[in-house]
Amino acid sequence: MKHNPYLPYEAEIIERVEECPGVFTLHLRFTDPEVQANYQFQPGQFNMVYLYGVGEVAISIVSDPQEEFLVGHTIRGVGRVTNGLAKLKTGDRLGIRGPYGRGWPLREAHGRDIVLMTGGLGCAPAVSVIHYVMRRREQFGHMVIMQGVKHEDDLIWREQYSQWSQMPDTQVLLAADVAGPAWPFIVGRVITLLDQAEFNHENSTVMMCGPEIMMRFTVENLLQRGIPENDIWLSMERNMQCAVGHCGHCQYGEKFICKDGPVFPYDELKEFFGTKGF
């Protein structure tokens, strides 16, 4: 019999990192070595993470796809499952099934500039792209990493951003809507960073993840700059319970975000993008 697509595998928390208040990263390892050995994912895909006795939640994968021994999830505690996950400690067990969905178009992006535009915890599904590109630097053009947060305290991975900014051919731009005088970056919306971003408008792949309102304005801005619709990719989020296109919650027009996405080129989304109720 084929594997039951609804059944999780047990995984152990190898390390827990408190990123900022309310946001934490779990580095996990499947307890069955065979499952761990066979586990492969593409940047932009997600797992269903199961908290014992509470339920499952869809979470994007932040780890490096080349990392053989650990699977990472950066999570904000906002609901029943994620608030429970926040209380787990190193050595605790949970369930994982996945990976699911279509990831970022990395093969298509070969030889092109990479533009990452993320807001809030939208940086999580994009970080595996950064790792991917860094490992294959010669295969890609210039990389622009833009991240915006509401408050300066919400910025996670500050150290990493600083390291990435030292890398060749890489531009890192950070913004916070609200920040004190010690904030060395831009104060304002993430979209304002676009004016400083250096990339070839005719040969770039833009990857975006964040609040939909942010993505809407950013798409508009990019289109005005002449970026083609199918060079703009968005990671979408909806209620997901089965992750395999059966439960119906994540439908977006005719799309099932879980299996047709969660990453889409803008031209596949534009019919309903920004329309209330979708």
Added chain:
Amino acid sequence: MSQDIAYLPRLRFQELLDTLKDAGYRCVGPHVKDGTILFDTVDKVDSLPQGMTEEQGPGFYRIKSSSNERYFSWANGPQALKPFLFAAEEKLWSAGRDAENHIHFTPVAPEAEHIAIIGVRGCDLAALRLQDQHFMEGEYVDPYYAARRQGIFLVAVNCSHPADTCFCVSTGDGPNASEGYDLVLSELDDGFIVEYGSERGRFMHERLNMQGASAEQKEKADEELNSARNSQHRHLPPGNLRDVLFENLAHPRWGDVAERCLSCSNCTSVCPTCFCHSEAERPGLDGSNSEHIRQWDSCFTPGHSYIHGMTIRADTHLRYRQWLTHKLGSWHDQYGRSGCVGCGRCIAWCPAGIDIVEEVTAICSGKGMGNEA
């Protein structure tokens, strides 16, 4: 050897059930229950709704005596085949936690009971085809649905008594059963014309050892189907409504229907094609185990579109719009046809008597009210 188009006198009808039982099937058929007609185990034809018919209308369903002795002179009850394949609630797996706090997952082995369902209509078969596509023909196969599907033997009945709420002619799914059955019956005053639609249907057909149906009997059955066809006065607007529906997302009718809709989910429960379900956790009281279940869900609930702190469809008008634009619109993109099979159940079982045909006709007559920002 039996004729392909054979005749089974009513007095021999029990033999059909007995033949199926001998072949290892549990027979399931219509029963009068709770003031309606529901499917349940049937051993004797006596328990079928002989001499019964029903009256249906928007928000209205009553069973009553018919003026004949037929078993199938009614259209449909609230159930379709859906609950037999896609269970209203079922356990998918369980998790146990041992003394070291390790978690052990145990899948529920999908049950594969052999069931013969008697009295399936054309609309039910069309809906089954759609659920097959959804649960079994995509990238991921639902093992629970697939196991049950394998064990189902379908005895269809050509529908001679559509209800007032039926509109299967306009969806192309009835009143006759055209494909997907094992056996199909056309009921006449004193018996049934019996045909087969599959190899295993042919096997049963042969075992019944019937005479061929006469030309008059076939003609009578055709006449009845024609009259059933002509009796339907509800019709969906023709063609693929996808574009016209999505061009009318701001039509005032959505607000109008939302004033009447209770967002109660009756329509999605009785709809034979609605597939939405939620997954839920049922932890044991002592903490040593937890069951992971799924149950039917509905796009009419606030939880359906909930996502970390917000509900995408907080208002009834957005939920009704989601249901209708999916059923009659985006379903075409997903499964190559509309998700409506014209059974009319959503009309009869709506406590507010909302008529999908009336609503969609009003919306599709709009000349593109544009996308709401």
